[in-house]
Amino acid sequence: MKFGTKAVHAGVTPDPSTGAIMTPIYQTSTYVQESPAKHKGYAYARGTNPTRNALQQSIAALENGQYGICFSSGMGATDAVIKLLNPGDEVITSNDLYGGSYRMFKRVFEKYGIKFHFIDLTQADNIRSVLNDRTRLLWIETPTNPLMNIVDIQACVAIARERKLIVAVDNTFASPYLQNPLDLGADIVMHSVTKYLSGHSDVVMGALVMNDEKLYQELFFLMNSCGAVPGPQDSxxxxxxxxxxHLRMERHCLNGRKIAEYLKAHPKIGKIYWPGFTDHPNHAVAKKQMRDFGGMLSFTLKDDSLDKAIKLMESVELFSLAESLGGVESLINHPASMTHASIPPAERVKSGLVDSLIRLSIGVEDAEDLIADLDQALAKV
Known part of the structure; x- marks a missing residue:
């Protein structure tokens, strides 16, 4: 089944009692049982809910996975993966990582005896420099947030298999439309469903997808035991x-390309980070493992001034200054003070995330209007 057909139909069947084509919102906390020894598979809504089940099946199908589990946020999903580990275990992850993930790893889980190595994963062989007998998990983010670095999932998986590590991939920036990490050998795919999957800036949710039944049972146990579950309305x-x-992602990609090309040609723009350019360090990897290059990009001004970057962000009219990404509307973001403020300044700068960096989430508006908005804003700096 092609992706667009799966997006419309996967996990969704007409309601058996009414024939409703849309999955009903089962707004209930509990379910009446026929007897203590016999029930219909639903007991308490923290564990299972028919609306959520349909969504889990849909997301799993989009990622070519067997099992899906939804959580109340992307961080709730990430939290469950780290809880697979024990004190003394070690994790290898990227030094260019979403600030919320960094904060959780460093400030929540390190005090429970889990050690994290933040390294440059754009060269898979770097993994060997910190790999040891205590390593249990490789956490990959690609494209990375916000520098749009590309990690070769297959190459990383090949090294991880030598030590039987769990490989988890944060696929939020790409979405399953552009990239399917399970097909590249990953064990777990994580999504901040809040972003492209939802797509309308009205839901906070996370999801995990996997093929291994044992891994699914362990993660389902953690979801049900710890309780970070989404409600039926959000589902x-x-x-x-x-x-x-699929329709939105086509437009995000088309607009992203147009705006990236516009910015690259603008005399006031310094560096631009977008994997669709042939001079991007890992463009060949992006071309191999992604179907297109997405609607996320970051840039700095040629005059690398924080004051001018702030002036630009204050001057846009169609772009909204806000956290998050992946909605139909275009957003402009200042990672150093917003999404990545929890990362110490020295660590941010070391990975290339300078204070003047600007991140764009390109929406589905007419690209010409978005370019005109950037043009008038750039004229003021």
């Missing part, structure tokens, strides 16, 4: 959003 909204995921 319904994401099911609705997924039906247009």
């Amino acid at each position: 319904f909204l994401v099911l609705r959003g997924i039906k247009t995921l």
Whole structure:
């Protein structure tokens, strides 16, 4: 089944009692049982809910996975993966990582005896420099947030298999439309469903997808035991959003390319980070493992001034200054003070995330209007 058909139909069947084509919102906390020894598979809504089940099946299908589990946020999903580990275990991850993930790893889990190595994963062989007998998990983010670095998933998996590590991939920036990490050998795919899967800036949710039944049972146990579960209303909204995921992603990619090319040609722009350019360090890897290059990009001004970067962000009219990404509307973001503020300044700069960096989430508006907005804003700096 092609992706667009899966987006519309996967996980969704007409309601058996009414024939409703849209999955009903099962707004209930508990389920009446026929007897203590016999029930219909639903007991308490923290564990299972029919609306959420339909969504989990849909997301799993989009990632070519067997099992999906939804959580109340992307961080809730990430939290469950780290809880697979024990004190003394070690994790290898990127030095260019979403600030919320960094904060959780460093400030929550390190005090429980889990050690994290933050390294440059754009060269897979770097993994060997910190790999040891205590390593249990490789956490990959690609493209990375916000520098759009590309990690070769297959190359990293090949090294991880030598030590039987769990490989988890944060696929939020790419979405399953552009990239399917399970097909490249990963064990777990994580999504901040809040972003492209939902697509309308009205839901906070996370998801994990996997093929291994034992891994699924362990993660389901953690979800049910720890309780970071989404409600049926949010599950319904994401099911609705997924039906247009392929259409939205086509437009995000088209607009992203146009705006990246516009910025690259602008005399006031310094560096631009977008994997679709042939001079991007890992463009060949992006071309191999992604179907297109997405609607996320970052840049700095040639006059690398924080004051001018702030002036630009204050001057846009169609772009909204806000955290998050992946919605139909275009957003402009200042990672150093917003999404990545929890990372110490020295660590940010070491990975290339300077204070003047600007991140764009390109929406589905007319690209010409977005370019005109950037043009008038750049004229003021």
